[in-house]
Amino acid sequence: MFRRTALNYLREWAQKEDRKPLVLRGARQVGKTTLVDMFAEEFDNYIYLNLEDKTIANIFASDTSFDDLLASIFFKANVRQDSQRTLIFIDEIQNEPNAVQSLRYFYEKRNDLYVIAAGSLLESLMGRYISFPVGRVEYMALRPCTFVEFLAAIGEELLAEQVEKIAVPQSLHSYTLDLFRKYMIIGGLPEVVANYAKHRDMVRLNPLFNSLLSGYRDDVEKYASKVKEQDSIRYILNYGWSFAAHRIQFAKFTNSSFKSADISNAFRTLEKTLLLELVYPQTSASFPILPDLKKSPKLLWLDTGLVNYVAGLQEELLFTTDTNELWNGDIAEHIVSQELLGATTLFGEKRMFWVRDARNSQAEVDFLIRYKSHLLPIEVKTGSNSKLHSLHIFMEESKEEIALRLWNGPMTSDVITRSDGRPFTLYNIPLYYAGQLYEWLKQSPHNI
Structure with missing residues (x-):
């Protein structure tokens, strides 16, 4: 099944006896809402609450008891409060602070309900305006589709199982490597993967990549309030993709006129949105792990397919005849970094x-x-x-x-x-x- 890795984690969460409300964390457009919709098929009742709808947000904003809040939620959804398994998904939860605080009461008073929360701008607001109840929620990191999920999406379920078991027959090595090459070019953004799975046409993916990129650029004003920082962020979103898997310098980044501090702050802001990660090197070959923050970091973006599109590398990767150059290149390193991070749903993992x-x-x-x-x-x-x-x-x-x-x-x-x-x-x-x-x-x- 598509998104099988993420779905398996949700199933494990649902089986916990002392289950806490789950907060899905991830960059915009990694498919949080779609994933929960798929998971909801395994429940008797599904209540979807999008707090961009003011009438829904007002349910939480009202100064009422938790019992009254719960009654309002079920009434609005036309669902009876009974013994059936009910999943409640609070989407765009950052729009109402009371909704965030209500999660503690779901844990303390109605642990029998399955509650998931998420928000498209959650990452950029956490720590500044939003604070989840400590010890009353747990987190799951949602990232782009893994290679195993890509295989499942394109109908290669049996091969996906063999990859998971590390048991691909030698006779299928070249076939599997060729599919991994396609995955490296396409990347793992769910909308892109789903489109390729349906049409098997890479050209059709370009408008999707462009739309995704435009969405990230349109969010700049939401990430930063100062004009100088907004300009720096836009510059990185326009010209930083070609430096994927490269070590970078903030000073004169891509020969720009921005000051080192401006570029550094812009990168930190984008890092909070999970669009990218700045990875600092370890200089010791043993523990403890102490990244050297004085050395230049390596730039890793959210998704390799998006890197390929913006950097104009799709055609080159698709038609190159030098396979050694292909697998020794920066893009091969970048997709490996994506797979390493995608192997865990723990939030806060660093490469x-x-x-x-x-x-x-x-x-x-x-x-x-x-x-x-x-x-x-x-x-x-x-x-x-x-x-x-x-x-x-x-x-x-x-x-x-x-x-x-x-x-x-x-x-x-x-x-x-x-x-x-x-x-x-x-x-x-x-x-x-x-x-x-x-x-x-x-x-x-x-x-x-």
């Missing part, structure tokens, strides 16, 4: 990468992941092991016994000896398993 803290050193490992008490390096690169120069440098400084390389080849492994004689195993993992690395680690023969 990591490594640079060597030495003068004039160019050593940089694409990603680090934390697994139990281990800090493991990941390179996104094809070719021979000798080309993994930065990964080898990391492992010289690391006590870990395994390293990971995502590539276009089959699942293989190599035992490599460090300069001091210590061995480590390099696992070469097909790119289409990028979102399944934690599951793979559970099955790892090293049993870490």
Whole structure:
């Protein structure tokens, strides 16, 4: 089923005995409302409350008891209060502060009801104008569709299951890699994926991308009140996409005339909306995890398909004949970063990468992941092991016994000896398993 990963999490939430109201958090247009509508099919009753409708918002704004509020909600929805399973979805909850505060009473007094809340501008308002009841709600991060969800959307349910199980037959390796390439070009924004699944036409996607991008640009005034910050945000939304998976400098960003502080503040504002993430490097090959905020960050956007559209890369990626260049490029790294983040529904998860803290050193490992008490390096690169120069440098400084390389080849492994004689195993993992690395680690023969 489309959005299967997210739906599975919602099912797990619904089965909890001490269930709290769930707040869906994610960038605009990642399909929060559509997801809840799909989930609602599994309930006897579904009450949808959109607080952009003032008549609905006024139900919460009234100074009444919680029992009266609940009676009004059911009456307005023409639903009886009985023993049937009822899902209540409060959409655009940021429009009424009393609705936010009511979530604590749903938890304390009516835990038998299933309550979900979301808002299109929630992320940009949280921390400034909105504060959810501490300890009375839980959060779920909703992100673009994963590769597994993309496969399910286009009718490749059986292959999606094989990818989830890390059990794709070798005979289907090239076929699966080709589908991952399409996913890399199209991205995971739900409306775009659904359109491609229906029409199988990439050209038809361009108006959708343009509409999505226009929506983000139109929201600028809602993200920032000062004209200077609005101008900086618009500049980034116009010209920042080509720097996806690149390390950036705020000073003279893309040779603009904006001051470093203005660009930095604009990036921070956009980061709060979850449209992008600034990832600062780790300089140690071991714990603790301490990103170096003095070094330049790597820019990762919400969705690789949107990056391709704005940066004009779709045709180049679709028709390139140099597959090594394709899988060694920034876009391959970016889609891997998207898959790594999409593997979890926990809010606040950050991606990591490594640079060597030495003068004039160019050593940089694409990603680090934390697994139990281990800090493991990941390179996104094809070719021979000798080309993994930065990964080898990391492992010289690391006590870990395994390293990971995502590539276009089959699942293989190599035992490599460090300069001091210590061995480590390099696992070469097909790119289409990028979102399944934690599951793979559970099955790892090293049993870490």
